[in-house]
Amino acid sequence: MSGTPEAERTDVDVVVIGAGLSGLSAADRLASMGLSVLILEGRDRVGGRVRSGEIAGVPVDFGGTWVSPKHTAIRELARRVGCTITPQFHEGRNTLWIAGRRRTYKGTIPPVSPLAVVNMARVQMALEKLVRTIDVDSPSSSPDAAELDSITFGYWLGQQRASTATRMLMNVISRVQWGASCDDLSMLSVLAYIRGAGGVDHMLDVENGMQQDRITETTHEIAKRVASQFDDGRLLLSTPARRIVQDDTGVTVSADSLTVTARYAIVTAATMHRKDIEFEPALSEQAKSLSNLWRLGGLSKAYVAYEKPFWREEGISGEAVADTGAVFITFDVGPEHGPGVLLGFCDPVQFDGFDAEHRRERIIEQMVQLYGPKAQHPIDYVDHCWLLEDFGAGGPNPALPPFALTAYEAELRKPHGRVEWGGTETAGEFSGSMNGAVLTGQRAAERVAARIRKDSQR
Known part of the structure; x- marks a missing residue:
């Protein structure tokens, strides 16, 4: 997926920093307009806050998972790269664990x-x-x-x-x-x-809501398929941008063993990671404060697989809400035919600090509380703790404290000279979603393309 960093690369129209859905969408749009592009990604993989795994032979999402009928940009991108949609299973009664008692109910609100x-x-x-x-x-x-x-x-x-x-x-x-x-x-x-x-x-809601559908092949697969068009050396993994220097004619982006010159740069990293790049001229004090205060929260995911989805046979949907324990909400994300798979969203404070075996034991114990003794015997288990990632830790979205929005919102989208910003945080409508990520990448690409056209007319 990545080329070998060279001593220097020149004559690139645009350098894109970040190979999540926003950065890949920006590069994809730029390439479709005939502009040369190079993507730098600090992680050893593409996808950013989308990442996949496997449990009992079933591909699952560790990051962004669902798409709404309103999420037309990510749906169109998925269709274009050959990914398909699976409706979220939600038939039957939901489960509630509150004050040490289990009950079931119909509808969204317990x-x-x-x-x-x-x-x-x-x-x-x-x-x-x-x-x-x-x-x-x-x-x-x-x-x-x-x-x-x-x-x-x-x-x-x-x-x-x-x-x-x-x-x-x-x-x-x-x-x-x-x-x-x-x-x-x-x-x-x-x-x-x-x-x-x-x-x-x-x-x-599930039906007509944000949890209506999943990408059958995983959302990460969308990112991987978009990225595959840049396998010719235009995408460099494990290559974090360290410094961006600009003047009236272009930008120079420095990584550990690579220097890239370009006419413009698009930075799509999460807002909190802007501070990890040295800018010359420097970012304003407000922009630096934005990066420091717009920090990602923390969320973990655990998947438990069973020989079959026994809860469906009992008229239970696999959707549950709990007021105690590491897991606070679950969903049935198994295939129509095959093993049963339950996804649990986990509080990192009660989850991440335990070793893998203890995490597994804690999750299974809660699944037994929610779904009965049959949940005691899974055939597979896997989890992922986003705060424990080596690069770009945290998610799913910035957890803004009081005063952060009114004080620093103006810096969120304002270009820094020849540096344009992408990333789902900058979306406005659909902010925080994969749809927002795709849209902001495409919009940043169009802004840069317009600036390049304007430059050529001078």
Whole structure:
């Protein structure tokens, strides 16, 4: 997948930094317009926050997993490279583990009690009302932005007198989307993300929602197939960009044993990783603060495989929510025919610090709580801890503290001279999703191409 770094490369139109879905989409679009491109990737693989594994012979996603019907950019890219769609299984009753007790229910919202249902509905209505006031492309320009950015999501829930069950559900959402709890997140940043995602219902739902479909071959396979067109030496892995120097005519990007000169650069690394590159001229103080404060959260995934999906036979969907333990939500991600596979989203605080065997034991213990004694005997197990990655650790999205959005949003997309920014964080609508990653890569490529055309007319 990567060429051998040479002493120097010259005469490249654009150098793309990052081979995740955004960087690969940028390079793909640039190449389709006839521009020469070189991609530098710090990891030893492509994909960024999408990564695949295998359990009981079934390919699975360690990173981004689902696509919504609204995610037309990633769907089109998947179709173009020959990947297919698998509907997310969600037939039957869902499972709830709360206060040491297991129960099952139908629908999206766990009906803990009639009062809890009323409380959840009231809080969700208040949340959606605020979401509708948000300018998705400039959240800081929204009404009451400063006030909303000064409090946490958890504080707002307290203001709304959210019940224990409502807080649990909102914390599950927070952990899945940002890898952080409600008490860590700016309220404005939460509202902006929800607005960009299409609303709370769209975030939670399977049918017509963000969990409707999966990529059969894994989302990582999309990245690998797009990257394959650059196997001729235009993609260099294990080659992190260290320094970007620019003047009025172009940029020079330095890696450990490689120097690239180009007319423009596109940086698609996660916002927090911008600070790992030395810029000359230097980034503004605000831009540096942006990189320091827009830090990725933490989330881990565990998969458990069984000879067959026994829960389906019992009328259970494989979707579960739990208020205790390392696993806080599960899904059935097994094939239509073959082994049963349960995916558990895990809190890294309660998961990452254990060795592999202890992690396995903890997950299986919870699966038994949720799905009964048959879950005691898996045929395979695999997990992945994103905070333990050697390069570019963390995910899935930046967990923004109070004041970070209003203070530094202006630097998020503003070009730094001949350096354009990509990455799903810059998307506005669909921010944080794989669809946002693809769109921002394509848009960055189009901005650079337009600048090149303008240069040629001078």
